[in-house]
Amino acid sequence: MLAAMLHKYHSAILTETLSRNFSTPALREIIQANLDQDSLQTFFQPQIHFDESKFAEALAYIEEQRAIIARNHDPHDMRKALGRLTHGAQDFYAHSNYVDLWLDQNGGLEQTRAADIDGLDPAILNNPALRSDYFYWWRDFIYYVPIFKTFAKKYLVFVNSHESMHLDDPSRGPKFFYALKAAEQRTLSEYQRALKTVDPAMLHLFHGSPEPRYKLLPQLKTA
Numbered sequence: 398m399l400a401a402m403l404h405k406y407h408s409a410i411l412t413e414t415l416s417r418n419f420s421t422p423a424l425r426e427i428i429q430a431n432l433d434q435d436s437l438q439t440f441f442q443p444q445i446h447f448d449e450s451k452f453a454e455a456l457a458y459i460e461e462q463r464a465i466i467a468r469n470h471d472p473h474d475m476r477k478a479l480g481r482l483t484h485g486a487q488d489f490y491a492h493s494n495y496v497d498l499w500l501d502q503n504g505g506l507e508q509t510r511a512a513d514i515d516g517l518d519p520a521i522l523n524n525p526a527l528r529s530d531y532f533y534w535w536r537d538f539i540y541y542v543p544i545f546k547t548f549a550k551k552y553l554v555f556v557n558s559h560e561s562m563h564l565d566d567p568s569r570g571p572k573f574f575y576a577l578k579a580a581e582q583r584t585l586s587e588y589q590r591a592l593k594t595v596d597p598a599m600l601h602l603f604h605g606s607p608e609p610r611y612k613l614l615p616q617l618k619t620a
């Protein structure tokens with residue numbers, strides 16, 4: 398979809414972080430719900446993609462989805478809610494200046510590697526300088542029209558615009574890989590947070606396990 402972290406990266410992050418815990422069909426359901434957030438109906442809802450610095454709204458949306466997981470006894474609904482909430486949690490690092498703020502405080506690209514990033518640094522999450530991109534629909538669409546693209550990217554990039562800020566794909570350079578790492582850490586942390594609210598009797602169904610005694614695997618740690 399337009400102006401969005403590419404689907405293959407949303408899928409890769411979910412596979413990397415959750416495939417140990419969910420059955421393949423269950424994981425596929427989470428991935429589908431995550432990718433569906435870039436459909437036309439949700440495309441213009443900035444809080445779903447952490448756009449326009451609507452952080453309070455975006456976090457409220459995550460909480461709403463978490464509440465669905467908590468009170469639910471339908472494993473499909475639970476997995477779809479997890480897919481929806483992880484979409485925003487991942488977009489956050491691609492659409493905000495989180496990576497820049499982290500790099501500023503940790504020695505920049507020269508002294509760090511992508512694997513060093515802490516995607517859950519409270520000092521950065523609460524930093525008043527944290528902001529995210531604006532998707533100026535009336536003008537940013539020009540970047541997606543092939544004949545205008547080259548010209549527009551060179552001469553028409555606005556400060557704060559999606560085009561000037563996003564880290565949606567590797568064409569944006571090394572910072573993309575920092576965003577990807579941070580998004581993985583955040584995904585795992587959101588999953589663990591959601592898991593605490595799941596009715597223990599639902600754990601195995603949620604994970605798509607036929608085994609009623611689903612046990613948490615030992616690798617569940619961030620960083």
Ligand SMILES: [Zn+2]
Pocket residue numbers: 401402434435445446484488
């Ligand atoms: Zn998105």
